Amino acid sequence: MARPTSKRSFWDRELQVVASSSFESTRLLGLLILLASLVMIALSGWLASQAQAKGWLFARSQTLSVATLAELQTLEPARMLRLEEWQTAAPLFETLVQVGERPGEFEPGLAQSWLVEEGGKVWTFTLREGVFFHNGQRLTAQAVVQWLEHLCGGERPNPYLWSQFPYIAASLGGKRPLLERVQAVDERRVRFTLRRPLADFLEVLAAPAWGVVSPASYQEGGFVPIGTGPYQLVEWRPGQRLSLRLFSGYWREKPQIERLLLLSLPPAQLRVRELRRGNVDIALDLPLEQIERLEREGRIKIQTGPSRGLVAVAPNCSHRPFSDLRGRLALQYALPKREIYRRFCLERGQVGGDIFSPLSWARSKHLKSPEYSPHKAKRLFDRVYGSQQGPRHLSLIYRRYNSLLEEPQRLANFLSQRLGELGLAVSTYPLEEEEYNLALRSGQYDLVLRLESWPWVDPATELNLSWAWAPGLNRLYNPANYYSNRLSLLGEGARFVGLQAEREAAYAEVQEKLAQDGVALNLAWTEIYHGCGLKVANLVSNRWGLLDLGAVVVEE
Numbered sequence: 268m269a270r271p272t273s274k275r276s277f278w279d280r281e282l283q284v285v286a287s288s289s290f291e292s293t294r295l296l297g298l299l300i301l302l303a304s305l306v307m308i309a310l311s312g313w314l315a316s317q318a319q320a321k322g323w324l325f326a327r328s329q330t331l332s333v334a335t336l337a338e339l340q341t342l343e344p345a346r347m348l349r350l351e352e353w354q355t356a357a358p359l360f361e362t363l364v365q366v367g368e369r370p371g372e373f374e375p376g377l378a379q380s381w382l383v384e385e386g387g388k389v390w391t392f393t394l395r396e397g398v399f400f401h402n403g404q405r406l407t408a409q410a411v412v413q414w415l416e417h418l419c420g421g422e423r424p425n426p427y428l429w430s431q432f433p434y435i436a437a438s439l440g441g442k443r444p445l446l447e448r449v450q451a452v453d454e455r456r457v458r459f460t461l462r463r464p465l466a467d468f469l470e471v472l473a474a475p476a477w478g479v480v481s482p483a484s485y486q487e488g489g490f491v492p493i494g495t496g497p498y499q500l501v502e503w504r505p506g507q508r509l510s511l512r513l514f515s516g517y518w519r520e521k522p523q524i525e526r527l528l529l530l531s532l533p534p535a536q537l538r539v540r541e542l543r544r545g546n547v548d549i550a551l552d553l554p555l556e557q558i559e560r561l562e563r564e565g566r567i568k569i570q571t572g573p574s575r576g577l578v579a580v581a582p583n584c585s586h587r588p589f590s591d592l593r594g595r596l597a598l599q600y601a602l603p604k605r606e607i608y609r610r611f612c613l614e615r616g617q618v619g620g621d622i623f624s625p626l627s628w629a630r631s632k633h634l635k636s637p638e639y640s641p642h643k644a645k646r647l648f649d650r651v652y653g654s655q656q657g658p659r660h661l662s663l664i665y666r667r668y669n670s671l672l673e674e675p676q677r678l679a680n681f682l683s684q685r686l687g688e689l690g691l692a693v694s695t696y697p698l699e700e701e702e703y704n705l706a707l708r709s710g711q712y713d714l715v716l717r718l719e720s721w722p723w724v725d726p727a728t729e730l731n732l733s734w735a736w737a738p739g740l741n742r743l744y745n746p747a748n749y750y751s752n753r754l755s756l757l758g759e760g761a762r763f764v765g766l767q768a769e770r771e772a773a774y775a776e777v778q779e780k781l782a783q784d785g786v787a788l789n790l791a792w793t794e795i796y797h798g799c800g801l802k803v804a805n806l807v808s809n810r811w812g813l814l815d816l817g818a819v820v821v822e823e
Contacts, residue, residue: 278445281533285401319483330526331803331819334538334550336670338506338700339531339593340493344419344478345432350720350812351552351575351670353413353475357813358511359401360478360494362624363392363457364469366810369765370628370724373469376404377479377495378457387464387765394455398518401499410449413482415449434476437744466770467727467762474728475813479553497522507531522817533668533700542567542798549799549806550820554673554718555613558796567798573724574812575624576671576793578612579717580682584749584786585710588651595785597647599712601689602682602685606639608791611678612671619789621778622729629761629774630727636789645689658692664706665716667697671793679716707746715746720795722811727773730758749786779785 291553317770337351344356363378379394392400398406414519439445448460461468481493492500497519498511511527521533532538535554538612542550542568553569580602608618623630630660652659663683665675669799672678676697693714695740698706722728757780761773781787797814799806808814 274424296362308493315400329524329550330528331821332526332530332547333533333816334527334530334547336533336535336538336668337529337531338533339503339509339529340505340700341490342500342503342509343481343484343490344373344476347476348433350722353722354551354813355509356478356492356695356814357475357496358527358790359492359496359500360475360480362473362475362477362479365474366724366812370626370810372426374476374702375474376473381469384465386622387466387763389459389470390459390461390468391452391495392459393456394457395518396455398495399484399516400495401493401514401517402483404481404483404493406479407454407494408457408640409454410455410482411479412449412451414480414484417480417482417485418505419446419449424582428706432476433744434474438471464763464765465628466765467725470725470727474722475811483627498527499604501526504639522645527816535668535673538632539798541811542800545800548803549814549816549819551795551797552670553796553798554598554798555611555615555793556673558615559613561798562701566801568801568803568805568806570797571794572660572797572812572814573626573810574795574808574810575616575626576720576724576795577619577624577717577789578607578671578678578791578793579787579789581717581746581787581788583710583713583715584747586713588648588661589713589747591651592785593647594651596637597644597651597689599642599644599788600640600647601686602790603639603685604636604790607678607681611681612791612793616791616793620789621789622781622789623726623774623778624724624729624792627726627729629729629771631775631778632777634775636782641685641689648689648691659690661686661691661693661713662696662711663714663716664696664698664712665718666703669718670720670795675716678718682714682716717746720812724810724815726770727762728811730761730777747786749784751780751784754780 299720317710335351335355337355339355341347342359344353344355344360347353363375364373364381365376365460366372367374377394377398379395380393382391383389384391394406394408394411394464400406404410419436445461445463445465446463450458454460476481484491486495495518497517498516501510501512505640508531509529513521517523518678532541535557538550539553539557539561541547562569580590580598582595582598584590584595588599604618608614608616617625620636621631621634622673661677665679667675670677676695679695679697683695686693697711707715740795757773759776761770761777764770765771797806802819805818806814807818
């Protein structure tokens with residue numbers, strides 16, 4: 268009797284084919300089936316034993332699996348550059364202070380309190396008692412100082428060593444480095460001495476890049492991630508996955524989830540596919556094009572946090588045409604922001620304006636960006652190029668995988684077409700992460716299409732991550748390759764004044780100066796979306812948009 272087609276296995280199909288030709292072949296296949304069954308039984312037992320011994324294969328009920336855009340090439344917080352990278356390190360490390368619920372507010376972290384002296388030049392942090400690193404070492408002031416010596420080059424920091432730690436260099440570096448000394452006052456108190464009063468010092472220290480790391484992490488064989496967070500390392504395969512387990516000595520209330528498995532899946536279609544199939548519980552940074560479709564399906568919950576995605580174009584100001592103010596202003600007039608917002612951002616967010624996001628307390632309420640005018644743009648470009656004959660070639664680079672768009676090439680082609688109508692021949696180049704960063708550092712480009720998610724909430728984070736304070740410093744954060752002494756002085760002034768009203772006025776001047784110089788061309792601010800299974804609950808994020816994976820529960 269024929270077997271139901273829908274129930275056929277691979278071995279059933281093979282058996283039916285061979286049976287028509289030879290009875291002896293059928294007996295052979297029967298033996299093969301029996302052998303395969305025995306192998307599968309043995310393999311299942313071996314996998315179960317490996318799950319317990321090695322910790323890389325976990326029971327579904329104990330493990331929360333997360334698909335992330337981050338490529339997981341480093342686990343050292345100070346070397347990380349983007350929000351999606353900080354997200355992967357968040358369960359491992361904690362900072363001295365943490366962001367509060369409202370912009371400009373900060374709460375105790377590993378430091379239970381702090382004292383500000385000498386008008387903002389001296390900051391003394393008192394550490395909590397009973398906090399341990401994952402290796403059992405107690406958190407002490409001396410341990411914090413030893414960690415900072417690896418980042419800053421000793422008790423008296425050496426800013427020339429900071430280039431490998433971009434956020435620290437952007438925050439405390441520049442022509443006149445800010446950090447003068449870090450010292451242990453006693454077992455629980457750490458003192459930072461600055462060369463000048465710094466109003467945004469808490470904003471700086473609350474960034475995930477300042478996650479406190481055990482001195483034992485720095486070994487001859489490389490960096491080992493040992494923090495104080497709720498989870499500790501089990502296995503890390505760079506560029507592939509990160510396996511974590513609950514830290515039994517965690518000082519706060521312990522999470523309900525025993526294990527975390529973070530998978531590196533940069534292509535958006537892979538994160539969406541694995542989420543649909545139920546192979547992951549959470550998929551971070553879902554592309555805008557997929558959100559409406561997933562919402563209609565009803566099988567996935569969509570979560571959005573307070574962070575914002577940036578859609579922007581940055582001109583390289585180190586050579587023509589954008590070294591000329593007229594070229595930068597021409598670019599401002601050349602691109603239709605509202606059409607880009609409607610067609611590519613699907614009206615999920617806001618049309619772009621100044622450099623600060625709609626969530627930032629420092630955002631200017633009166634600044635207006637130039638309206639779309641191709642006639643003005645062409646006239647200005649013609650003046651920049653003068654009597655030059657032949658095509659005017661430009662290159663536009665962008666990250667192939669990003670946190671916002673599944674097909675960034677569509678937007679890149681649209682920009683190329685619009686600029687082509689003005690007499691510019693624009694070639695587009697989608698780049699992998701390493702190639703993209705190399706191009707930014709070398710300056711081998713004319714335009715950068717930026718599709719990124721940042722913690723766009725506090726001006727210190729926004730400005731420090733976007734604009735270098737001196738030529739050649741942190742070029743990765745300054746894709747415009749632009750420096751203005753006036754802008755630098757304005758930015759420093761905004762950081763060093765103490766009163767909130769004065770800081771707001773100073774940052775307003777910074778934004779006006781950037782607008783006058785035609786440097787910041789933000790096209791849109793979009794929402795950041797994550798997806799999760801229907802049984803996943805309590806998916807919350809802090810003010811910067813970092814998810815608290817330790818707070819997640821999976822309902823039965």
